[in-house]
Each structure stands twice: as structure tokens, then as C-alpha cells.
Amino acid sequence: MRYLYICLFLAFIPIPLAILELIFRSTGSGLSIYDTRGAGQVLMLATVLLTVLAYVQLVARDNTLAFFSLYLRHWRKALHGFLVMFAIAWTIVIAAYVIVGLFGQVGWSATAWDDMTVRTVRRTVVALFVVLILATTEELMFRVFLMRYLRWNTTPAVTIGAVVFSSLVFAVLHNLTDPLSWLTPEGIRLFIGLFLLAVLLCTTYLVTGSFWCAVAVHAGLLGSKVFLRRTELLEVSTGSWWLDSADLRTTPLTWLVFAGMALLIYLLRRKLHARFAIERPVVSTARFPAPR
Structure with a gap:
């Protein structure tokens, strides 16, 4: 079951990233989640990390x-x-x-x-x-x-x-x-x-x-x-x-x-x-x- 839950989670990850990319483009920031360095990369990683922490807390129920x-x-x-x-x-x-x-x-x-x-x-x-x-x-x-x-x-x-x-x-x-x-x-x-x-x-x-x-x-x-x-x-x-x-x-x-x-x-x-x-x-x- 753990592999199933994680596969479902990995399939969900693109959603918050797509929202972040939409924000970047609508604000004209010039940033992108595809940046290999700089603020775009940092914000992308922060979004993924926050999503991971939410999964661990709410789904995995780990402390x-x-x-x-x-x-x-x-x-x-x-x-x-x-x-x-x-x-x-x-x-x-x-x-x-x-x-x-x-x-x-x-x-x-x-x-x-x-x-x-x-x-x-x-x-x-x-x-x-x-x-x-x-x-x-x-x-x-x-x-x-x-x-x-x-x-x-x-x-x-x-x-x-x-x-x-x-x-x-x-x-x-x-x-x-x-x-x-x-x-x-x-x-x-x-x-x-x-x-x-x-x-x-x-x-x-x-x-x-x-x-x-x-x-x-x-x-x-x-x-x-x-x-x-x-x-x-x-x-x-x-x-x-x-x-x-x-x-x-x-x-x-x-x-x-x-x-x-x-x-x-x-x-x-x-x-x-x-x-x-x-x-x-x-x-x-x-x-x-x-x-x-």
C-alpha cells in the first residue's frame, strides 16, 4: 500500500507546481519552475517540500x-x-x-x-x-x-x-x-x-x-x-x-x-x-x- 500511496502522491505533485508556474507567468516575474538556478528553482523546491510535509503529516500520519x-x-x-x-x-x-x-x-x-x-x-x-x-x-x-x-x-x-x-x-x-x-x-x-x-x-x-x-x-x-x-x-x-x-x-x-x-x-x-x-x-x- 505504501508504494500505491506514494505513486498517487507523485502523480499529484505536478498540480501545485503548475499553479506556481501560472503565478510566475501571470505576475510577469520572469521566473519558472524549470529554472536550474536562482529564485525559480528555490521556490519550486520549497513548494515540493511543503507538499511533501503535508503528505507526511496528513496521509502518512507521521510525527x-x-x-x-x-x-x-x-x-x-x-x-x-x-x-x-x-x-x-x-x-x-x-x-x-x-x-x-x-x-x-x-x-x-x-x-x-x-x-x-x-x-x-x-x-x-x-x-x-x-x-x-x-x-x-x-x-x-x-x-x-x-x-x-x-x-x-x-x-x-x-x-x-x-x-x-x-x-x-x-x-x-x-x-x-x-x-x-x-x-x-x-x-x-x-x-x-x-x-x-x-x-x-x-x-x-x-x-x-x-x-x-x-x-x-x-x-x-x-x-x-x-x-x-x-x-x-x-x-x-x-x-x-x-x-x-x-x-x-x-x-x-x-x-x-x-x-x-x-x-x-x-x-x-x-x-x-x-x-x-x-x-x-x-x-x-x-x-x-x-x-x-
Whole structure:
């Protein structure tokens, strides 16, 4: 029944988004729910998040106040987990760039360094703050809401089903403007990258018992991309088969990094859970309406 309720909910989501888009157009704001950055994207995500919270409270009948209070009471452990996992994510990204650099695929841009200005630094910091907000919002929607609420017990079948389904939804919803593009070769490659990223984030949340650890990995990976795009300090060559696209999420190298990180985090599950766990275990406490 949980999958049925969530599928019905996902079918309902376009309605508030359509209303928001209508407001944008009628007011002449120039914003759109299809914006990939800026106020349009923030308002779109806020609308979806509020809709999710309403579903959890009214349909799933879960106590959202108790959930957030739990993290508030253990804020030191949550912060510790965030900082450690963020550092791990950046360390792995830096190591990946160093290894690729040894093969001559990455080079340092002295020109970009010489042209660095206070304005560039300020815009980069603002962009990284937006990344943190985006990562937190997406983790609340896809991992806390979707994956966690589909995992009503800790059996392997239920857990795998929750991870796979939520990861598929995560990947699909990253392209609402042109769904048919998923059927193109480039679209399929991007879908694989997004799916593996979602599996990594699900694994992080389940293993650590703290959704802030998943936020940290998400923000660390996305933040590294935004940092390099804003500063242009590294020049990446995309001439090889394993690094053949400007969008690194579509490359086999990035797939390997995502899969390797997921495996590493899983292997360290006992240590990570002992240090950072806030939810024991990560399962749904929602009481869905019983079928008549």
C-alpha cells in the first residue's frame, strides 16, 4: 500500500507546481519552475517540500515534529557527522582529480588563479551556500521522505526495494522538461550517473543513521563541481572513453567514484553508525490508513 500511496502522491505533485508556474507567468516575474538556478528553482523546491510535509503529516500520519526534534536534541552529533562526511567526500573528489591528473586529463589553470578576484570568491561562496540548501532539500525529499518511508522494516527485500525505487524517482525527476531525452544515449548515461549517486546517498543515510551525513556527501560532491565551475581553476580534458563528457555525471569514471564511495561507506558501516547514528534504525514510523 505504501508504494500505491506514494505513486498517487507523485502523480499529484505536478498540480501545485503548475499553479506556481501560472503565478510566475501571470505576475510577469520572469521566473519558472524549470529554472536550474536562482529564485525559480528555490521556490519550486520549497513548494515540493511543503507538499511533501503535508503528505507526511496528513496521509502518512507521521510525527514530523518529533523527527526534527530528535535531530535538534542531537545537534552536536549531527554536526560532527556532517563535517566528517563532507571532508571524506571532498578528499575522495580531490584524490580522483589527482589520479586523473597523473594521466594528463586534468591541468591547473594559472590564468584562472591570476584572474581570481574578490567578486569571484564572493559569488563562489554564495553558490556553495545554495548547494547546501539544495542538498538538504533533496535529502529531505528523496531519502528522508521517500526512501525512509518505504522502509517499514529492516529486511533486505524491503530495504533494497526502498533504495531502488527512491533512486529511480530521484533520477527521473531531474529532467521534467524533456522526459523523452532519457531515451537518448546521453540521457541514458546521465540517468545511470544520477541513479548511482542516489544509491550512494541512500547507503550513506542507512549506514550512518543520520540524514545530515547524506546531506554532507551530497553537498560535498555537488559543491566540488560548483566550486570548479565558478573558479575554473582546473582544466579537464574529455578525450578518453572514461572521461568523454563535460557533464561528469555521464562518465564511467564518475560512476566508478559513486560506486566505490558507496562500497567504502558500507564496509565502514559499524564504525560510522557507532559514531554518528541518530536514528536507530532508519525506518518509517508512519501509520498509513488501513485498506477497507
